[in-house]
Amino acid sequence: MTENTADTSTGGGPGTAVADAPMVRVEDLHRSYGSGAGAVHALRGVSFEVPRGELVALKGRSGSGKTTLLNLVGGLDTPDGGRITVDGTDLSSLGENGLLELRRDRIGFIFQSFGLIPILTAAENVGVPLRLRKADPKEREERVSLLLSLVGLADHAAQRPGELSGGQQQRVAIAR
Known part of the structure; x- marks a missing residue:
């Protein structure tokens, strides 16, 4: 990997990117x-x-x-x-x-067991991190819709994990 000489010892805290620093x-x-x-x-x-x-x-x-x-x-x-x-x-x-x-x-984890909440719909599962961040409900709804579309599950937003295939559950976890 490439060497980057940027000083990253003074990062601005979690969620504050240092432009020249590696991720x-x-x-x-x-x-x-x-x-x-x-x-x-x-x-x-x-x-x-x-x-x-x-x-x-x-x-x-x-x-x-x-x-x-x-x-x-x-x-x-x-x-x-x-x-x-x-x-x-x-x-x-x-x-x-x-x-x-x-x-x-800043970090997304996709565990081998996808960690979806069984009583929530696919859309609600994707929205969990946004709720934790206290995102505006309208912004959250738009973001969830976009993320589910990106993983090809827009038509499955109202389904619960038990109603989805393993691959679909994985994509919900990726969207989350």
């Missing part, structure tokens, strides 16, 4: 589980950058640290060493509320 910067990341002879080293000295707009896929054998890396970059776990900067913000500078805001406003 994600990971420097000398370490994470182990357990201690002593039984310690499992999930990540050892991992460094990379993801420029804005770049699509990245993680590939590796089971146990190679993919999930650990994603949990660290998403602020769900804390590294033993190294530095993670997301959208110009050093994650180590954020408290629990700052990490929550970052995940709510």
Whole structure:
């Protein structure tokens, strides 16, 4: 990946982009589980950058640290060493509320189990993050409609997850 010399140590907080900074910067990341002879080293000295707009896929054998890396970059776990900067913000500078805001406003997770709320319609599920942000109801409705259209599910907005195929559920999660 390309080297970017922008100083990202003074990011403006979660949700504040630093224009020249990469979207994600990971420097000398370490994470182990357990201690002593039984310690499992999930990540050892991992460094990379993801420029804005770049699509990245993680590939590796089971146990190679993919999930650990994603949990660290998403602020769900804390590294033993190294530095993670997301959208110009050093994650180590954020408290629990700052990490929550970052995940709510800047990072999207699509879990293997899609995490859809069974009693909500597809449109309502897509609208959950917008509700959490207290988005204007009209803006929320327009955004949900656009997102469902983008994933080809505009005609399924009123259906609940149990009425959708697995692939359709996945697309609702992507839209969310």
